[in-house]
Amino acid sequence: MNAQLFVVSTPIGHLDDITYRAVEVLKSVQIIAAEDTRTSAQLLKHFNISTPLTACHDHNESNKTDQLIQRILNGENMALISDAGTPLISDPGFKLVRAAQQHQIRVVPVPGACAAIAALSSVGLPSDRFSFEGFLPSRQSQRVATLEKLKDETQTLIFYEAPHRILECVKDMATVFGAERPVGFAREITKTFETIKKMSLSELVNFIENDHHQQKGEIVLVIGGATEQKDLEQEALDKLLLRLLQDLSVKAASQLAADLTGIKKKVAYQRALELTDKKQD
Structure with missing residues (x-):
């Protein structure tokens, strides 16, 4: 059988959230392409996985894709992982997967943890229709312009946001979407200081302002649609x-x-x- 590229989901916090299949795949492939080899090395050590790592991140993916594809074509099974969660979801990997498809290499998903889906499943907002918007622009003018385009969308909206921008982001959302728009706030999912709450955007602004701990860690925002x-x-x-x-x-x-x-x-x-x-x- 020709060598394959496995897209492997890893835990977003709690290490027990890795699947048996993911561990077996990571042990069986010849090489693992990782977003950050230092972070992934800790994961592999925890599960006694000795497979060699190679870096594949935002800064080198364009230049390294051809090399990685050639290794697969030469018969090496490869796994693609990100620092946490499912690769390609606001993480590197798209260029490698696209190139694999173009070279008729079988791409095999190994599903598992994903912060966006975990947040959606736990905040109590409609989940029958939703769109994942990833990270908003860091500049306020561009962020507001993006939010303006989304304010009348009727499906639930999912965003990732960096902790140092979370307060300003939520303030902009309250201004554009309306202070009473419902929002799910999911921080540090599956980790020690996990916080999952549902409230209005104005209430979330106050919550974050009054507790500086809420401006730390990995954050997912789930916004109710315009119809709600x-x-x-x-x-x-x-x-x-x-x-x-x-x-x-x-x-x-x-x-x-x-x-x-x-x-x-x-x-x-x-x-x-x-x-x-x-x-x-």
């Missing part, structure tokens, strides 16, 4: 109108609701009528 935000706004308006209607006429309640929320009086009036009709039914 609209649902929350409608729910808040209904709650306000129902309370006002206990003491005021439809006209007065809708006027006050419009003044308090900034929505058009006509919209508030129509919704107040609908709520009044439901109560009578």
Whole structure:
């Protein structure tokens, strides 16, 4: 059988999250292409894996791909790993996998941990439709421009963010998406100081500002889609109108609701009528 390229997921924190298959593959291949050989060496040592490592990272992948492909063509099975999680997901490896496909080399996925999916599965936001957006631009102007393009998307959005930018990033999200947009905050998943919370963006800004520990480690942000935000706004308006209607006429309640929320009086009036009709039914 011709040599193959195995794309192997590794733990994102807790070492027990590696799969039996991943360990066996890493032991059986002739060479492992790793994002950082020093980091990966510690993982291999823990599982008594003696397979040689070679570096394949953002700075050398373009130049090294041909060399790695030639080794596979010469009969060496190769595994591709990143520092943590699934390769290619905001990590190096795309150029190597693409080249392997172009050379008719079989690419074999060995699934496992992925921070984006782990966060999505645990924060309690809709998971039937989502998009992974990776890291936002580091410059604020570019970051805001990217967020503006995404603010009306109805699917759940998943972002990675660096700890030194997390506070400014969440502030920009609150400005663009709205302070009440729901967000899942997942930090240091599977590690000792794992933090997983769901709140509004404004609440998350306060949470991070008041606890500097939340500005450390690996962070995933899961943002509720635009439709969910609209649902929350409608729910808040209904709650306000129902309370006002206990003491005021439809006209007065809708006027006050419009003044308090900034929505058009006509919209508030129509919704107040609908709520009044439901109560009578």
